[in-house]
Amino acid sequence: MNPRDTTHQAPGTLVQARVLFALLMREMTTRFGRSAAGYLWALIEPVAFIALLSLAFSQIAHSPPVGRSFALFYATGYIAFSFYNDIAALTGRSVQVNRPLLNYPAVSALDTVLARFVLQALTGLAVAAAIFAGILAIFADQVRLEPVALLGAFGLAALLGLGVGLVNTTLFALSKGWELAYGVISRPLFLVSAVFFSFASLPTAAREVLWWNPLIHLVGLMRAGFYPVYDDSHVSVLYVLALGLGLVTTGLVLMLACANRLAEQ
């Protein structure tokens, strides 16, 4: 396998920093465009979705499963889910959308993944901060922020998203069939990730199966970060951490093994 190209008579780390910055700028121009409207859209979409969920469920139920604010309950679920999901979806297509750029010897497939990961993680964090700040300012609720749980929720969601994205980057680029299949398989994830219900409210049989869905743990951690009374005894940080690290390792090995095919297709 080729080590990082040092064409430029500059240390490898400096070259990689330049490449990552160039890719980041390239992603920003196509993602958001040059106007503020592009950035605003990244905020409007989740706000509209959370508002819709809150409105719909507040017609059915008297109060959310935890706390008093419907908006906060659905926001904690939806943001944990989408923070993971957006990273996984965006990084998974890194090579496909950047393939010509791999012709520059300094640009590697991993660079394209890392650039998209950094951009989406920062965007997701900014959006989450804005939405939570807005909800806590508007709706009164008994909230005590737990920095460790919140850090865990965002950190593990990022790790898991990067892992799934890395594995898919190689698989998507090599197999159109897998991309279609993955789309079908991952679609129902939203419905079984405790975004709009509470894990504790499920029957035992369902809990035993759904416990293996790592997104349940992310949502649990996120809610534990806001609600002092939330029961997070089902959350296993170790499980998600091991799964995330395993996926990242698998993704890196796959990418290294297929580096030539990724660059030349």
Next chain:
Amino acid sequence: MTPDLNPAMIRLERVSKSFRRDGVTKHILHDVSFDLPPGRNIAILGRNGAGKSTLMRLIAGTLRPDRGRILRRRRISWPMGFSGSFHPALTGAQNTRFVARIYGRDTAALDAYVQDFAELGASYHVAVGAYSSGMRARLAFALSMGVDFAVYLVDEVIGVGDTAFRRKCAAAFRRRMDRSRVLMISHNAATLRQFCDAGLVMEAGRLTYHDTVEAAIEAHEANLAISPAPALSA
């Protein structure tokens, strides 16, 4: 900068490259280790299909070796006129700025140079996907002049575009040869003699270096006299 202290400008370490098409494997390079000496302008010679262009693309980094590695100690261009590394969704200007950033160049300066040289007018701010192949080639040529590579790779074409633009390319290229080196493929011996002072002959997956371009041309013509090409054992 003391470039001549380095042992080689380009080093091939046990490089193998083969292509498989219709069930037939064609070996272009087989376990080749080679140092290209610094400070020389090197002609690459070989019969049709010997893999001259593949070697050039391996050196440029647009193709990757199956085995082994290629070390580049100089800033090496893509083959002149090659535009396969442009992102079709980005404009000419955005592609230019991307290249400036990865090669550590001043973005504004390169932007101004390329915009002026490529003569694309308003199309410079249009997505490259909408360009004709001629417009792409002009952008690629302007960029490769603007980045100021230490080694230029020429695969038959120096200039691109219409006669006037070709003339401008050739003039810019000749000026650049004052401080940059060239690796050149050409079927035209006169062109090779004009630009090169050493030669590399490719035959049956092997590379032979000759210290003068005349010796390389002679060796190449001697190879052509022995027909057909000796088969490379896999």
